[in-house]
Amino acid sequence: MKYTYTKVKNKEAIEWYKTKSGKKLYRVRFKRKINGKNIPYTKNGFKTIAEAVAGRDHAISQINKTNGLNNEKMTxxxxxxxxxxxxxxxxxxxxxxxxxxxxxxxxxxxxxxxxxxxxxxxxxxxxxxxxxxxxxxxxxxxxxxxxxxxxxxxxxxxxxxxxxxxxxxxDEKIDHNPLQKITIKKDEKAKKKALTVEESEKVLTYFKQHTSKLRFAMLYLPILGMRRGEIMGIKYGAPKPVRGGYLLPITKTRTISEPNGKGTKNDSSNRTLFIGGEAAHQLTIALREFERVMREHNRIPNKDDFIFVEEDTGNVMNVNTMTNMYHEFGKKMGILPLHPHMFRHTVATINAIKGVDRELTAQFLGHKNVEMTDYYNEPTVAGKKVVMSVIDDSFSDINHKLESGVNQV
CATH class of the missing domain: 1.10.150 (DNA polymerase; domain 1)
Known part of the structure; x- marks a missing residue:
């Protein structure tokens, strides 16, 4: 049935009409230009002006959100x-x-x-x-x-x-999400996540025999359980010398998409590590080697410079350098998979065996909490030293065997 429509005064895009039975209703009718194309919209049947105004505003909002796409047909x-x-x-x-x-x-x-x-x-x-x-x-x-x-x-x-x-x-494009309780089941061989102490010795020995001082220091530091991006993101001015080692604030991490650094994974990843023992020794070497490379390329070290650089150019290493070296050496040694993250699992396993409080371990690794679900407070320096001591003791035999190699200060 055709109706006669009359514009409602001072109500843009709203018209009133009467049905065959004499009932007064309202219609919303307008066009919106989106990307050069006029998008028409018409809807009848509103009982009051207020309903029509609300319907008009909602329709305009949806058209602007979807660039004029029809919800029923939106792919x-x-x-x-x-x-x-x-x-x-x-x-x-x-x-x-x-x-x-x-x-x-x-x-x-x-x-x-x-x-x-x-x-x-x-x-x-x-x-x-x-x-x-x-x-x-x-x-x-x-x-x-x-x-x-x-x-x-x-x-x-x-x-x-x-x-x-x-x-x-x-966004009211669909009434409900039909993809509930989807089953994702597949029997897979459990992936190797951690290295044994024996494998760690083999890996670190091989690294030392086949890399420079700077690169070995980079490859060694994952035994602290630090993430790859956290190590590659260490800046020259970050380590603070203290008795027995360094305090290292972890506030930035480098990634493939953000090689210049971004905030850490979560609030709990922002932490300060105590680095002692052989790890502190390797960090000292890394800092001195960075200074040497800068001198060779006539550059003045800046506190905001990343310390792991290419020795032939002085440019910052690619974020993937460490991971690629682990994988390459793993193939040569017959230890696969081999990647830096495995030492995070190794540290967690060692600490569990040694009876270190699980919360201290979680805080040291930068997890949200023991179960990775709740938040907790930053550990004390004393707590950090407990974890560092256990790590250094666990790798003490390996470190002793490495002492005669090329990486001496």
Whole structure:
């Protein structure tokens, strides 16, 4: 039935009309130009002017949010662009988070769901997709070969997809997230996470025999349980000499996406380490070697300079240098996997065996808490020295064997 519409005075985009039965109702009707394109919107049936005004404002807000896209037809790819932009602009995602999410979307999620409307995603088909990734996925670069994903990788991409769908619900693009209680199950051989003391001796001995003083110091420091980015982010002015070693504030970390440094992983990662024993000795060597390299390249050391630099150029080492060296030497020694993070697990294991208070260990490593879920207070210097003492004692035999090598002050 055609109605006769009359504009409501002083109410933009709102008109009133009468139904066949004589009932007075209101309509919202307007156009918005988005990216050079006029987006029309019309909705009848509002009972009051107030309802019509609220409906108009909500519609305008949604059109501005979605760049005029229809919720029913909005695809995963279209909403991903909106979701990603909002995460970045709100500073909710770091550069590394963006990099990881982009990778999962580009290589795993979008090839399957790029043109699928959010409203058409179903739980059964998504579960089949997850199963495919776990067991039957083909290599994107070599489609003739199978390359299933590890369970941890599938869990990561599922978290991204779930977060995107939950955001779509909050943004009223879909009524609910249908992807609830997805099963991610795969029997996998447990990955080696820590090194034994014997393996640690073999690894550190090999490192010392095949690297320079500066590089060995860099490769040695992970025995403190420090993260890769924390070590690569040590600045010349950071270590503070104290009796028996150094106090080292950990406030910055270098990453692939932010090689110039960013804030640490979480509030508890901001901590001050006491570094004593052989680790303090190696840190002293690193500082002196950094000074030497700077002199050779006619540069004046600055307190904000990163100390791990390329000796032939004086430029800061790539963030991946340490990880690449661990992997390369691991292949040559027949110890794989081998990466710096394994020493974090080794330190935690040693401290548990030695009976060190779990909270002290967690604080030393920069975890949120013992179970990685709750917050707790910064440990005292005395507590830090307890952990450092246990670490140094545990590696004392190895350190003694290393003393005759090239890394002497």
């Amino acid at each position: 995963v790819s279209e909403y991903w662009k909106i979701y990603r932009k909002n995460k970045i602009e709100s500073h909710n995602w770091t550069a590394d988070t963006v990099r990881g999410a982009d990778y999962q979307m580009e290589f795993n999620i979008l090839p399957q769901y790029q043109n699928t409307p959010l409203s058409k995603i179903t739980r059964d088909k998504y579960q089949s997709f997850i199963n495919y990734l776990l067991y039957d996925r083909t290599d994107p670069r070599h489609p003739e070969k199978k390359k299933p994903l590890a369970k941890s990788s599938v869990k990561t991409l599922n978290r991204i997809m779930q977060s995107l769908m939950n955001s779509a619900v909050l």
